[in-house]
Amino acid sequence: MSITLDFNGKNLAKSKTLNLHFLPAKVNGDGNANVETYFNNYTHEAPEYGSGVVTNALRGYPLVGNRMQVPEGYKGIVLQETEKPLSESTDRQLRLTGVFDEFTYWNYDKVPSNGDPYRQALLMADVAQALSEPISEEDLETEIKRNRESKKENSS
Incomplete structure:
Protein backbone atom coordinates (compact mmCIF):
# COMPACT_ATOMS: atom_id res chain seq x y z
CA MET A 1 0.00 0.00 0.00
CA SER A 113 -1.18 20.56 30.85
CA ASN A 114 2.26 19.44 29.68
CA GLY A 115 1.39 16.05 31.22
CA ASP A 116 -1.08 15.35 28.40
CA PRO A 117 0.32 12.82 25.90
CA TYR A 118 -0.54 15.00 22.90
CA ARG A 119 1.28 18.03 24.32
CA GLN A 120 4.27 15.83 25.18
CA ALA A 121 4.34 14.67 21.55
CA LEU A 122 4.50 18.31 20.40
CA LEU A 123 7.47 18.90 22.71
CA MET A 124 9.30 16.05 20.98
CA ALA A 125 9.76 18.24 17.90
CA ASP A 126 12.13 20.44 19.94
CA VAL A 127 13.93 17.39 21.34
CA ALA A 128 14.35 15.89 17.86
CA GLN A 129 15.75 19.15 16.51
CA ALA A 130 18.25 19.45 19.38
CA LEU A 131 19.40 15.85 18.89
CA SER A 132 19.82 16.22 15.12
CA GLU A 133 21.85 19.44 15.10
CA PRO A 134 25.51 18.96 14.19
CA ILE A 135 28.14 19.50 16.87
CA SER A 136 31.20 21.53 15.95
CA GLU A 137 34.72 20.44 16.92
CA GLU A 138 35.00 23.55 19.08
CA ASP A 139 31.80 22.72 21.00
CA LEU A 140 32.99 19.14 21.48
CA GLU A 141 36.38 20.24 22.84
CA THR A 142 34.70 22.76 25.17
CA GLU A 143 32.40 20.04 26.56
CA ILE A 144 35.29 17.59 27.07
CA LYS A 145 37.25 20.29 28.91
CA ARG A 146 34.23 21.15 31.08
CA ASN A 147 33.74 17.46 31.98
CA ARG A 148 37.42 17.05 32.95
CA GLU A 149 37.25 20.14 35.19
CA SER A 150 34.04 18.86 36.77
CA LYS A 151 35.68 15.49 37.54
CA LYS A 152 38.70 17.23 39.12
CA GLU A 153 36.40 19.32 41.36
CA ASN A 154 34.40 16.26 42.42
CA SER A 155 37.49 14.21 43.27
CA SER A 156 38.96 16.99 45.47
Whole structure:
Protein backbone atom coordinates (compact mmCIF):
# COMPACT_ATOMS: atom_id res chain seq x y z
CA MET A 1 0.00 0.00 0.00
CA SER A 2 1.28 3.46 -0.84
CA ILE A 3 0.05 6.86 0.25
CA THR A 4 0.23 9.75 -2.21
CA LEU A 5 0.10 13.33 -0.92
CA ASP A 6 -1.48 15.63 -3.48
CA PHE A 7 0.00 19.10 -2.87
CA ASN A 8 3.06 21.22 -3.50
CA GLY A 9 4.61 24.37 -2.06
CA LYS A 10 2.44 26.63 -4.21
CA ASN A 11 -0.73 24.91 -2.96
CA LEU A 12 0.51 25.24 0.61
CA ALA A 13 1.03 29.01 0.29
CA LYS A 14 -2.41 29.53 -1.31
CA SER A 15 -4.38 27.22 1.00
CA LYS A 16 -7.06 28.65 3.22
CA THR A 17 -6.26 29.06 6.91
CA LEU A 18 -8.49 26.90 9.10
CA ASN A 19 -9.87 27.42 12.61
CA LEU A 20 -9.00 24.00 14.03
CA HIS A 21 -10.08 22.13 17.20
CA PHE A 22 -8.43 18.99 18.60
CA LEU A 23 -11.26 17.22 20.48
CA PRO A 24 -11.08 14.17 22.75
CA ALA A 25 -13.94 12.54 20.84
CA LYS A 26 -14.72 10.50 17.78
CA VAL A 27 -17.52 11.94 15.69
CA ASN A 28 -19.11 9.43 13.34
CA GLY A 29 -19.99 11.86 10.62
CA ASP A 30 -18.61 12.91 7.30
CA GLY A 31 -20.56 16.04 6.48
CA ASN A 32 -20.16 19.71 7.11
CA ALA A 33 -20.81 21.08 10.57
CA ASN A 34 -21.70 24.64 11.41
CA VAL A 35 -18.92 24.91 13.99
CA GLU A 36 -19.00 28.71 14.13
CA THR A 37 -22.67 28.86 15.14
CA TYR A 38 -23.01 25.75 17.29
CA PHE A 39 -19.57 25.47 18.92
CA ASN A 40 -17.34 28.55 18.59
CA ASN A 41 -20.08 30.92 19.79
CA TYR A 42 -20.18 28.99 23.08
CA THR A 43 -16.44 29.02 23.73
CA HIS A 44 -15.62 31.35 26.63
CA GLU A 45 -12.44 32.45 28.41
CA ALA A 46 -12.09 30.81 31.84
CA PRO A 47 -9.56 32.83 33.88
CA GLU A 48 -10.43 30.77 36.99
CA TYR A 49 -8.49 27.87 35.39
CA GLY A 50 -5.50 29.98 34.36
CA SER A 51 -4.31 32.26 31.63
CA GLY A 52 -5.47 31.40 28.11
CA VAL A 53 -7.85 28.63 29.22
CA VAL A 54 -11.25 28.34 27.49
CA THR A 55 -14.36 26.26 28.19
CA ASN A 56 -17.20 24.78 26.15
CA ALA A 57 -19.25 21.58 26.03
CA LEU A 58 -19.72 18.81 23.48
CA ARG A 59 -22.88 16.71 23.71
CA GLY A 60 -23.28 17.75 27.33
CA TYR A 61 -19.70 16.91 28.34
CA PRO A 62 -17.66 19.82 29.69
CA LEU A 63 -14.52 20.73 27.74
CA VAL A 64 -11.55 22.72 29.00
CA GLY A 65 -8.94 23.81 26.48
CA ASN A 66 -6.39 26.31 25.39
CA ARG A 67 -5.13 27.72 22.13
CA MET A 68 -1.79 26.33 21.03
CA GLN A 69 0.68 27.40 18.39
CA VAL A 70 2.16 24.96 15.89
CA PRO A 71 5.85 24.52 16.89
CA GLU A 72 8.19 27.07 15.33
CA GLY A 73 9.55 25.95 11.98
CA TYR A 74 6.53 23.70 11.30
CA LYS A 75 3.29 24.21 9.41
CA GLY A 76 0.05 22.49 10.35
CA ILE A 77 -1.77 20.94 7.39
CA VAL A 78 -5.11 19.18 7.01
CA LEU A 79 -5.29 16.34 4.50
CA GLN A 80 -8.43 14.63 3.27
CA GLU A 81 -8.68 11.26 1.62
CA THR A 82 -10.05 11.56 -1.92
CA GLU A 83 -11.63 8.08 -2.01
CA LYS A 84 -12.35 5.55 0.72
CA PRO A 85 -10.00 2.55 0.38
CA LEU A 86 -11.58 -0.74 -0.67
CA SER A 87 -9.11 -2.75 1.42
CA GLU A 88 -6.07 -2.33 3.67
CA SER A 89 -3.73 -2.95 0.72
CA THR A 90 -5.34 -0.33 -1.56
CA ASP A 91 -3.23 2.67 -2.52
CA ARG A 92 -4.46 5.85 -0.89
CA GLN A 93 -4.41 9.47 -2.03
CA LEU A 94 -4.66 12.47 0.29
CA ARG A 95 -5.20 16.05 -0.81
CA LEU A 96 -4.51 19.31 1.00
CA THR A 97 -7.68 20.97 2.31
CA GLY A 98 -6.18 23.70 4.49
CA VAL A 99 -3.40 24.92 6.76
CA PHE A 100 -3.20 26.23 10.32
CA ASP A 101 -0.70 27.98 12.60
CA GLU A 102 -2.71 27.60 15.80
CA PHE A 103 -5.47 25.36 17.10
CA THR A 104 -7.55 24.82 20.22
CA TYR A 105 -6.58 21.74 22.21
CA TRP A 106 -9.43 20.35 24.36
CA ASN A 107 -9.66 17.97 27.34
CA TYR A 108 -12.78 16.63 29.04
CA ASP A 109 -13.30 18.41 32.35
CA LYS A 110 -9.54 18.80 32.98
CA VAL A 111 -7.24 21.74 32.33
CA PRO A 112 -4.73 20.91 29.57
CA SER A 113 -1.18 20.56 30.85
CA ASN A 114 2.26 19.44 29.68
CA GLY A 115 1.39 16.05 31.22
CA ASP A 116 -1.08 15.35 28.40
CA PRO A 117 0.32 12.82 25.90
CA TYR A 118 -0.54 15.00 22.90
CA ARG A 119 1.28 18.03 24.32
CA GLN A 120 4.27 15.83 25.18
CA ALA A 121 4.34 14.67 21.55
CA LEU A 122 4.50 18.31 20.40
CA LEU A 123 7.47 18.90 22.71
CA MET A 124 9.30 16.05 20.98
CA ALA A 125 9.76 18.24 17.90
CA ASP A 126 12.13 20.44 19.94
CA VAL A 127 13.93 17.39 21.34
CA ALA A 128 14.35 15.89 17.86
CA GLN A 129 15.75 19.15 16.51
CA ALA A 130 18.25 19.45 19.38
CA LEU A 131 19.40 15.85 18.89
CA SER A 132 19.82 16.22 15.12
CA GLU A 133 21.85 19.44 15.10
CA PRO A 134 25.51 18.96 14.19
CA ILE A 135 28.14 19.50 16.87
CA SER A 136 31.20 21.53 15.95
CA GLU A 137 34.72 20.44 16.92
CA GLU A 138 35.00 23.55 19.08
CA ASP A 139 31.80 22.72 21.00
CA LEU A 140 32.99 19.14 21.48
CA GLU A 141 36.38 20.24 22.84
CA THR A 142 34.70 22.76 25.17
CA GLU A 143 32.40 20.04 26.56
CA ILE A 144 35.29 17.59 27.07
CA LYS A 145 37.25 20.29 28.91
CA ARG A 146 34.23 21.15 31.08
CA ASN A 147 33.74 17.46 31.98
CA ARG A 148 37.42 17.05 32.95
CA GLU A 149 37.25 20.14 35.19
CA SER A 150 34.04 18.86 36.77
CA LYS A 151 35.68 15.49 37.54
CA LYS A 152 38.70 17.23 39.12
CA GLU A 153 36.40 19.32 41.36
CA ASN A 154 34.40 16.26 42.42
CA SER A 155 37.49 14.21 43.27
CA SER A 156 38.96 16.99 45.47
